[in-house]
Amino acid sequence: MKRAELSKKLIKQVARTNVEFELLQEGDNVLVGLSGGKDSLTLIHALKHIQRVAPYDFRFKAVTISYGMGENYDFLQRHCEEYGIEYEVYETNIFDIAKDKIRQNSSYCSFFSRMRRGALYTYALQNGFNKVALGHHLDDAIESFFMNMFYNGTMRSMPPIYKTKKGLYVIRPLIEIRESQTAGFVKRNGFWAIGDEACPAMRFDIKEPYVRENMKEFVKELEKKFQDVVKYIRASFRHIHDDTFFDKSRLIV
Numbered sequence: 001m002k003r004a005e006l007s008k009k010l011i012k013q014v015a016r017t018n019v020e021f022e023l024l025q026e027g028d029n030v031l032v033g034l035s036g037g038k039d040s041l042t043l044i045h046a047l048k049h050i051q052r053v054a055p056y057d058f059r060f061k062a063v064t065i066s067y068g069m070g071e072n073y074d075f076l077q078r079h080c081e082e083y084g085i086e087y088e089v090y091e092t093n094i095f096d097i098a099k100d101k102i103r104q105n106s107s108y109c110s111f112f113s114r115m116r117r118g119a120l121y122t123y124a125l126q127n128g129f130n131k132v133a134l135g136h137h138l139d140d141a142i143e144s145f146f147m148n149m150f151y152n153g154t155m156r157s158m159p160p161i162y163k164t165k166k167g168l169y170v171i172r173p174l175i176e177i178r179e180s181q182t183a184g185f186v187k188r189n190g191f192w193a194i195g196d197e198a199c200p201a202m203r204f205d206i207k208e209p210y211v212r213e214n215m216k217e218f219v220k221e222l223e224k225k226f227q228d229v230v231k232y233i234r235a236s237f238r239h240i241h242d243d244t245f246f247d248k249s250r251l252i253v
């Protein structure tokens with residue numbers, strides 16, 4: 001069985017996040033969302049590594065949500081076979097539904113993303129999984145944080161773990177690693193990954209949502225000015241003084 005090569009730094013960070021937030025535990029049955037992009041490819045191999053070395057047993061299966069646009073995921077099927085990873089493509093009709101809905105709803109990508117998330121959760125619940133793992137990383141969490149603040153007027157980001165109303169745990173084992181590390185991982189192993197288009201609509205010449213692009217640029221510029229800014233933002237995410245803002249429900253009075 002082939003083994004992918006993960007950098008020590010990446011393994012160490014994922015292991016630390018995993019232990020601190022108790023993401024994976026004995027007996028877990030984890031459904032991993034595999035888009036075929038660099039992040040979720042890194043995720044399946046990081047989980048495979050943890051499975052080899054952890055003193056507890058858990059099972060995971062990678063699933064790709066197909067939008068029903070005639071996509072071909074044979075390369076992922078072959079990849080998972082080579083590395084001994086259980087895999088399935090879950091067919092949906094998200095694209096058909098989108099064609100009707102999107103005329104009224106201008107936000108293609110968020111529509112696809114919501115539907116995809118719904119399909120993943122449904123598949124997990126119907127097939128006895130207790131956790132869903134997603135490939136979001138630190139850059140995603142930081143971009144989301146600024147996006148929510150600058151465009152929605154809310155302060156929120158992406159937690160390493162949370163429980164849905166239906167009792168499913170959503171975990172993000174890569175949440176403290178940088179996007180450059182997932183890019184490095186696929187490069188190092190010579191893996192082909194689907195490009196960074198954030199949603200299938202973009203394959204039809206729709207530009208990447210400019211808001212996220214702006215946020216990427218914004219963080220890049222910040223890093224040019226303040227070398228360690230990402231380190232400090234990450235630290236801030238761990239030290240939240242939520243009684244120091246203007247949210248009445250959180251004030252200590």
Ligand SMILES: Nc1ncnc2c1ncn2[C@@H]1O[C@H](COP(=O)(O)OP(=O)(O)OP(=O)(O)O)[C@@H](O)[C@H]1O
Nearest residue numbers: 033034035036037038039040063064065134135136
């Ligand atoms: N078609 C899909 N099927 C299953 N899971 C998916 C799919 N698309 C995305 N995901 C999951 O949702 C996570 C976040 O989605 P997002 O659109 O931000 O990912 P992405 O840009 O495709 O990233 P990645 O490089 O992980 O593939 C992914 O890391 C992956 O775990």
